[in-house]
Amino acid sequence: MGLLDRFKRGELRLTRIEALSDGVFAIVLTLLVLELKVLPLKDHASVSELAHQLVELMPKFLSWLISFIIVCKFWLNHHHILALARHADYGLVWLNAIFLMGQAFIPFPTALMGEYWHNPLAVSIFGMVFAVNTLLFLALQAYILRRLIKPDLAARQDPHAIVKGFIGPASYLVGAAAAWASVYAAFVVYALTPLFYITPWQYRGRAGKRIPKGSD
Numbered sequence: 001m002g003l004l005d006r007f008k009r010g011e012l013r014l015t016r017i018e019a020l021s022d023g024v025f026a027i028v029l030t031l032l033v034l035e036l037k038v039l040p041l042k043d044h045a046s047v048s049e050l051a052h053q054l055v056e057l058m059p060k061f062l063s064w065l066i067s068f069i070i071v072c073k074f075w076l077n078h079h080h081i082l083a084l085a086r087h088a089d090y091g092l093v094w095l096n097a098i099f100l101m102g103q104a105f106i107p108f109p110t111a112l113m114g115e116y117w118h119n120p121l122a123v124s125i126f127g128m129v130f131a132v133n134t135l136l137f138l139a140l141q142a143y144i145l146r147r148l149i150k151p152d153l154a155a156r157q158d159p160h161a162i163v164k165g166f167i168g169p170a171s172y173l174v175g176a177a178a179a180w181a182s183v184y185a186a187f188v189v190y191a192l193t194p195l196f197y198i199t200p201w202q203y204r205g206r207a208g209k210r211i212p213k214g215s216d
Helices: 003-007 014-035 047-056 058-082 090-105 107-115 120-148 161-165 167-178 183-197
Strands: none
Touching: 014 058, 014 090, 014 107, 047 058, 058 090, 058 107, 058 120, 058 183, 090 107, 090 120, 107 120, 120 161, 120 167, 120 183, 161 167, 167 183
């Protein structure tokens, strides 16, 4: 039996995968906020000094907010695609693990962009990391749709869902490129991109249309 064939084996329960994934998402969301620290004040009673520190903290706050929304978007869509699978095999387990590895890395580019928001390299790395994370998610989604989807749900899936999903990584790469011209433009692109995928989309057949489905 070949190596690839080994990954097609196994009928594992999805509950264990969901539990591990939820734990990783929770830790990532918690780690994101740790960079929001106010430096010690020389005069603890100085309103102006504290106000200055809070203004200096705004780039970090914005980086945290963008990452928090994107990670929550990943969690919601991850929950949605796992619900499509009838069970898990070893291939899904390892694709999910690689996806979670990408999620666990998110606090680093978030802190980097927040600290060096004026540096185009730092802002560009943020976009590239999220582009890679989106590609990992699409790989997981494609695996489920092609191998593990529940038969009764197969006809309800958009046959072009994966192709349309590439809008996400393309947008993040546009933001990464824009950072070299204007870091402000990159921030705008990063903030707007997750709004297109804020809820999973439901496909209602060739004669129907996609509608957002927020209950999955």
